[in-house]
Amino acid sequence: MQLQSLGAAQTVTGSKHILKTSVGDVLIDCGLFQGLGAKNPAQVPEELSKISAIVLTHGHLDHCGYIPKLVKHGFHGPIFSTLQTGEIAKLIMSDNAKIQAEQNRKKNKKIVKESEKSKPLYDLNDVAQTIPLFEFHQWGETFSWKGLRITLESAGHILGASSVKIEDNDKSIIFSGDLGRYTDPIMPDPKGFSSADAVVMECTYGDRNHDRSHTPESDLINVLKNAKKKSSSILIPAFSVARSQNIMFYLAHIFNKNKDLKVPVYVDSALTLAVTKLYENFNDFHKITKEDFASIHRHMTFIEFESQRERLEKDSGSKIILTASGMLTGGRSPYYLKHLGEDKNNILMIVGYQAEGTLGRKIVDGERVFQDGDDKLKWLGEVYIAKSFSSHADQVELLKWRSQILGLKKTFLVHGEQRSLEQMQNLIGPSAVIVDEQQCYSL
Numbered sequence: 204m205q206l207q208s209l210g211a212a213q214t215v216t217g218s219k220h221i222l223k224t225s226v227g228d229v230l231i232d233c234g235l236f237q238g239l240g241a242k243n244p245a246q247v248p249e250e251l252s253k254i255s256a257i258v259l260t261h262g263h264l265d266h267c268g269y270i271p272k273l274v275k276h277g278f279h280g281p282i283f284s285t286l287q288t289g290e291i292a293k294l295i296m297s298d299n300a301k302i303q304a305e306q307n308r309k310k311n312k313k314i315v316k317e318s319e320k321s322k323p324l325y326d327l328n329d330v331a332q333t334i335p336l337f338e339f340h341q342w343g344e345t346f347s348w349k350g351l352r353i354t355l356e357s358a359g360h361i362l363g364a365s366s367v368k369i370e371d372n373d374k375s376i377i378f379s380g381d382l383g384r385y386t387d388p389i390m391p392d393p394k395g396f397s398s399a400d401a402v403v404m405e406c407t408y409g410d411r412n413h414d415r416s417h418t419p420e421s422d423l424i425n426v427l428k429n430a431k432k433k434s435s436s437i438l439i440p441a442f443s444v445a446r447s448q449n450i451m452f453y454l455a456h457i458f459n460k461n462k463d464l465k466v467p468v469y470v471d472s473a474l475t476l477a478v479t480k481l482y483e484n485f486n487d488f489h490k491i492t493k494e495d496f497a498s499i500h501r502h503m504t505f506i507e508f509e510s511q512r513e514r515l516e517k518d519s520g521s522k523i524i525l526t527a528s529g530m531l532t533g534g535r536s537p538y539y540l541k542h543l544g545e546d547k548n549n550i551l552m553i554v555g556y557q558a559e560g561t562l563g564r565k566i567v568d569g570e571r572v573f574q575d576g577d578d579k580l581k582w583l584g585e586v587y588i589a590k591s592f593s594s595h596a597d598q599v600e601l602l603k604w605r606s607q608i609l610g611l612k613k614t615f616l617v618h619g620e621q622r623s624l625e626q627m628q629n630l631i632g633p634s635a636v637i638v639d640e641q642q643c644y645s646l
């Protein structure tokens with residue numbers, strides 16, 4: 204077997220790992236690059252034209268967002284994943300097709316010549332062609348494809364997220380996918396595998412451990428107390444998958460225990476609502492109980508109609524707005540930034556990674572006035588950056604996950620910035636390889 208990465212090599216986005224096996228090329232994840240200078244080729248690279256099957260570890264855009272482009276280009280093989288990952292990917296790919304259409308509409312507004320207009324990578328029709336290719340398997344079940352043996356196991360990262368082991372004759376390799384945290388209040392522990400010849404491991408937090416002195420609950424309580432003092436509102440832009448459900452879960456818990464901190468919470472994102480319904484439907488795959496969801500629905504209002512939004516705009520009382528996108532680029536976030544940004548008492552709570560080039564990153568870097576298309580936006584109030592929320596294993600947890608795999612001859616390090624990759628390489632030793640994009644590695 205050989206490994207070749209076309210994404211998430213010395214960066215954290217665009218995951219695409221090709222495994223060249225004795226029966227054909229299998230692609231593990233097929234994600235979009237995100238952030239500044241994202242390189243998502245309009246022409247499908249030659250290597251991806253030869254793919255026979257895809258294994259999808261989870262439904263985040265940087266792992267599934269390029270699949271419809273491949274399908275548009277002619278890919279018609281199976282896409283193996285858990286059912287939950289398939290359901291999330293469907294929502295994420297559809298949402299992205301709509302975002303691309305909207306971005307292109309804006310970009311092409313002043314371009315007259317048809318030939319000069321930019322085109323989206325794919326549209327909703329391509330997403331519709333992609334859905335039937337999914338073939339679902341459960342964690343722990345080993346299935347066979349053309350003689351390869353493939354097993355998915357829980358990765359603990361988001362709903363349905365998996366690590367995958369692929370065996371070809373007497374060789375075996377594990378792909379970690381994105382790994383979650385141990386003893387997380389919401390997700391199960393990453394399960395992992397007991398043996399393999401090689402592992403391809405994510406290193407997002409390879410250079411550091413999470414600050415355990417803060418918890419999501421303590422961060423939210425800090426912000427709520429602060430907002431109460433100032434009778435202000437809190438804007439929380441959050442990723443629709445996992446992070447928003449986490450916020451709702453913690454807020455419901457806080458309100459149940461501290462009635463005096465309770466404020467109305469409005470959740471305004473169609474994608475967040477759809478993903479939350481998936482979390483509710485797949486109740487056995489995380490730790491949010493039916494009672495927790497009942498609490499969430501008691502304490503929170505989901506905005507589904509324009510009339511609700513109009514009423515909310517006129518309501519000057521203290522409230523929490525939980526919306527998307529998490530990096531304040533697109534979705535409803537800019538609308539609320541505009542609506543709440545000029546009141547110095549309001550608090551903006553940042554709860555996730557902000558990629559370079561996004562509005563969220565500008566705010567984290569200290570900018571407070573920005574141009575967003577034709578709109579001038581500003582945020583004059585406090586910005587609270589919470590670092591306690593993470594659905595990624597940290598350095599200690601990554602090493603713990605890897606240590607249970609016996610017989611490893613090689614560890615391929617991916618999905619990390621240079622510093623993270625180098626630190627993991629130092630900790631693991633000479634068998635660890637920092638994967639270069641395009642380069643082929645033999646097992």
Ligand SMILES: [Zn+2]
Nearest residue numbers: 261263360381
């Ligand atoms: Zn992920």
